[in-house]
Amino acid sequence: MVYYISAILLILIGMYAVLTKKNIIKIVIGLSIIDSGINLLLIAIGYVKDATAPIFSDSSLKASGMVDPVPQALVLTAIVIGLGVTSVALALVIRLYDHHKTLNIDKIRKLKW
Amino acid sequence: MTISALTILVYVLAAILILAALFAVKQKDLLMAVIGTSAISVVLSIFFYILQAPDVALTEAAIGVALSTIIFVITIKKTERYEE
């Protein structure tokens, strides 16, 4: 139960950073926090009480006492794609700073090409 | 009802997680905000291990702590360090 509430709080804090902050790097930090919150929520749904990890390292482990392996496969892909999105967003931030010499989104909207 | 040591550990780590997220959003020094983001990744890796998912814990520790932080730090070096 603690896991659900802390994951939802992480998503809300990340969305607050995207909606109200004026610095572009703060907005990208907020996107990264939203990614972390969603991954925690997915893994917390697939947990079974008093069960173990889904690896048959001993031949005496039963298949009925293991956690759900499907959300873990989804989250593995999601973490790598989150890294890819963050790196491309930061490359665009570097290019914007070279062109406009400021990181404030109010000033960038008012400048003309 | 019995309160085991694992339950107390989970509550303390959840409190550290929320405090680190608030610290990362409110700071004006951008380098401190990035350190808060990597603290979130470390606590999240411990949570994934407690929830019996070792593959996901390895992935989050290898990618979120080392590579994401270094890309943020290089961006801050090429632009400005303090907000506004």
Next chain:
Amino acid sequence: MRKVLAVLLLAIVGYYMIDSFLKIPFGENRNTVGDYYLNTTVKETGSVNTVTSIVVNYRGFDTLGEVTVLFLATTGLAAILFENKKRKRRLQHASLIVRVGAHLIYPLIILLGAYVFIHGHLTPGGGFQGGAIIATGVLLMFMSYRSFEVSHKLLVYFESIAGIAFVTIGLSGLIWGTSFLENILPLGIPNSLFSAGVIPIIYIAVGVKVGAELTGLLDNLLKTIK
């Protein structure tokens, strides 16, 4: 004004999200598709790590898509930060303790990364984890020495060969089996190193490709600092 509106909107969204998620009981056994995968993974694929057999064998096409997305991200970053002049890296030498320590620890980190992606079907681990560990080891050497170079030709060579190997294994499943990415080599004894058919070969290709890509991305970023 903007802050008050944002907090109000997030409070409404948060209240309804918490209300609906507290109705899902925590820790109940809800495996429906997961039961099928757990019951048949040792007989059909021969690998004892269920998450590996889902990622490579049952849903292997999504892994091909993920490898493509990572390749696009690396190429996009290199294209955005392109400059026409040649630059060298201008960081300073680190202190003596860091230099000697990095020299001692660098081969061990590469060995750990290779161990993690070769034994992906027996222990927790796999291609993406091993590739990230190798990239972190090379980053340690970049930060300690000013004259440490990794040739771009070698990285491009590794990455292309690994990518072509993945698609070729999938196509050979189509030629000799019945579908794309099918397991055509013999499954051995479970829990030994040479088992599970095609799965360790695919994971070795993915591990080498991800390691080479992330190293190239870090090299690109570090060369643009003035």
